[in-house]
Each structure stands twice: as structure tokens, then as C-alpha cells.
Amino acid sequence: MEDILENNKQWVATKNAEDPAFFQRLANGQTPRYLFIGCSDSRVPASGITGTGPGEMFVHRNIANLVVHSDMNLLSVLQYAVEVLGVQDILVVGHYGCGGVAAAAANKQYGLIDNWLVNIRDVVRLHETELLRISEEKQRLRRLVELNVIEQVHNLAKTNIIQNAMRTDKPPRLHGLVYDIADGVLKDLNVNGQEVMEELEHIYGTEAAAHPDKDSATYDGPEHDPATDQPA
Numbered sequence: 633m634e635d636i637l638e639n640n641k642q643w644v645a646t647k648n649a650e651d652p653a654f655f656q657r658l659a660n661g662q663t664p665r666y667l668f669i670g671c672s673d674s675r676v677p678a679s680g681i682t683g684t685g686p687g688e689m690f691v692h693r694n695i696a697n698l699v700v701h702s703d704m705n706l707l708s709v710l711q712y713a714v715e716v717l718g719v720q721d722i723l724v725v726g727h728y729g730c731g732g733v734a735a736a737a738a739n740k741q742y743g744l745i746d747n748w749l750v751n752i753r754d755v756v757r758l759h760e761t762e763l764l765r766i767s768e769e770k771q772r773l774r775r776l777v778e779l780n781v782i783e784q785v786h787n788l789a790k791t792n793i794i795q796n797a798m799r800t801d802k803p804p805r806l807h808g809l810v811y812d813i814a815d816g817v818l819k820d821l822n823v824n825g826q827e828v829m830e831e832l833e834h835i836y837g838t839e840a841a842a843h844p845d846k847d848s849a850t851y852d853g854p855e856h857d858p859a860t861d862q863p864a
Contacts (some may be wrong), residue, residue: 657687662690663687663718664688664690664713664719665719666682666688666690666720666723667690667710667714667719667721667722667723668690668691668692668693669692669693669706670691670693670724671694671725671732672693672694672695673730675813676725676813678691681811682723690709690712690719692706692710695732695745695748696732696733696736696749696751698748698752698780698784698787699724699784699791700751701787701791710791710793710794711793714793714794714804715793715797718802719804720802720804721804722788722794723807723808724806724808725810726778726784726811727777727810727812727813728774728777728813729813732748734773736749736750737752754783755779755783759776763775778821781823782808782823784808785806785807785823789806792838795836795837795839806823807820809821
């Protein structure tokens with residue numbers, strides 16, 4: 633911890649020397665343009681690989697950069713980023729050499745994490761024919777990393793948070809990127825979440841349910857006694 637605290641002191645001193653008002657501006661609030669959904673891998677620093685600074689990027693990370701519809705942590709981050717912070721671009725960022733993807737592709741058990749890895753194995757199931765055509769294991773895993781990112785962008789588009797945001801004047805843009813640790817380059821997979829939703833609207837499309845006023849002509853529910861909260 634001594635190294636961490638000393639590094640922090642040096643960073644603060646450097647920032648103050650460059651811009652004496654830097655920390656005061658950050659303390660006044662955040663208006664990030666980006667939401668970064670990435671892998672927890674320590675070799676993939678969100679700000680470092682994107683060249684963004686404090687206040688520019690809201691970040692959520694988990695094993696293998698998954699968008700799971702029962703993950704309340706991710707959904708809370710997503711809703712806050714979209715509906716409160718008003719982010720303009722949402723980036724799902726995977727990386728080649730992902731241990732989570734490799735573990736999901738292996739015929740082994742790892743314990744608790746197996747329940748999480750099932751989400752990647754679902755990607756394998758969806759794209760099994762394509763993956764089986766790739767004979768070299770390293771290339772097959774690289775392609776699985778890409779397919780996983782694509783499917784997670786699709787999963788984003790299926791959430792009611794994104795669907796509602798797409799109906800606003802300034803809908804966020806969805807992006808799928810892959811980072812290559814070997815050379816530091818980000819690759820844009822050119823995933824179009826809006827096109828995905830338009831194609832699958834008949835299955836995944838949802839709209840907020842209307843809550844009819846009991847005084848309206850369409851309300852046919854029972855009257856309640858406010859004293860007992862029972863049907864009158």
C-alpha cells in the first residue's frame with residue numbers, strides 16, 4: 633500500500649502543477665460521453681486504451697464483458713449512464729486472449745464461475761457451425777472473443793433501458809470493440825444495435841405499459857377501501 637499511496641501523491645502533484653483547477657472541476661460533477669462495458673482483466677485499462685481522462689468515461693467491468701439480463705449491477709450502471717448521465721456512446725469492449733472466453737470454450741469445471749461462463753457457452757451454441765470451421769484453436773478463440781462482443785451488443789439492444797432510449801431525441805450509439813493486448817490496437821466490429829433491434833423487433837421489442845387511471849372508461853379493476861386496502 634505504501635507504493636499506492638506514494639503514487640497517488642505524485643499523481644496529485646502532477647495534476648495540480650498542470651492545472652490547479654483540475655480537481656475542483658471534477659468535484660462539481662460528471663458528464664461523461666461514454667459508457668465502457670469491459671472485461672475485468674488487469675491488462676485492459678479503460679481510460680488507458682481509449683485515451684480518455686477522468687470524467688469522460690463511465691465504466692462497468694466484469695469477467696468477459698458480459699451483458700446479462702439478470703445482472704442488476706450492470707443494469708443499474710446502464711440505466712444511470714443512459715437516463716441520468718446521458719451518455720452518447722456505449723462501448724462493449726472485449727479483448728483477445730480473454731481468460732473467461734478460453735475457460736468457457738474448455739471442457740472443464742472451474743467452480744462458481746461456471747454459472748457465469750454459461751453465458752459465453754450460449755454464444756458458442758449460437759455460432760457453433762462457424763466456430764467448428766476454424767481448425768486452429770488460437771484463431772477459433774479470437775473469433776469467439778469477437779462473437780461474444782457482438783452478442784453482448786445485441787443483449788444491450790434487447791434491454792428496455794436501451795429500447796426506451798432509442799425512442800428519445802438523442803438515442804445512445806452502441807459499439808462493439810476488441811482490444812488486442814499484443815499490439816494495443818482497438819478493432820471496431822461495426823456492430824449496429826439499432827439494426828439488430830429493427831430485425832428482431834417482433835420478438836424483443838417492448839413498450840412501457842400504460843397504467844390506466846381508475847377514473848377512465850377503460851379501468852375495470854375492483855374498487856378498494858383505503859382503510860383496509862381490501863376490495864370494496
